[in-house]
Amino acid sequence: MSKSDSSRPDPRTFLISVAAELAGMHAQTLRTYDRLGLVSPQRSSGGGRRYSQRDVDLLREVQRLSQDEGVNLAGIKRIIELTNQVEALQARLQEMVQEIEKLRSGPRRDAGSTSTSTALVVWQPRNRR
Template identity: 55%
Template sequence: MDGRRRNPYELTQDTPVYVISVAAQLSGLHPQTLRQYDRLGLVSPDRTAGRGRRYSARDIELLRQVQQLSQTEGINLAGIKRIIELENQVAALQARVAEMEDALDGAAAAMRQREAAVHASYRRDLVPYQEVQQTSALVVWRPKRQQSD
């Protein structure tokens, strides 16, 4: 989540709104198949206070994906469960990478600010030291003599 307060009436992909009969109709599966998938942990809908299942739009999409993998690709339910777990892990890792990139960007910006502050604090009245080249020239100084009147 992005840290902002959400409107409690805002519908998102994760809002559990569909009862099992509607979810079955939307996914093209039998309600008993949805119950089996829930028992196996493939698609776990939210529950109401009375323990009734409530499916979200994301759950419906996942049900369709499970059906496609099972019927079209011929993958067994254990394989599908592993695929779903790995996809969830990848999504979690991608979210973590995005968080770390944001933190890195913030740290880099803070470092640039501190560096600018250090440079701004330099004394500008000092002249940087430069090594003087030595020569073999000889300079003779003779003071002027005072003349008497």
């Protein structure tokens, strides 16, 4: 379920019949998963579903979670949502780290000039009772 490869668009897409075969599922199952929001394939200009390799990998993970781990589809959807959130936060954190590194390695100011703080403050909410 990793999005690490999603930063580069995959030029290959598969028709639903090919994606179903690659994922080891029936095409109707893919339609159901699309309707439930478990996978969101691209659409052709005519409205046909076009599955990327990432989509096929996600379908395989849905199948694994369902069959091997016994997770229901609502649970799988929540797992996918949370995984996507974590990956987005990790990507944003990496961007912020790079920004901080740029600021630190940038030109130094004279001791007499006004400086702007580049400190990073992490806020954490208090425990609610």
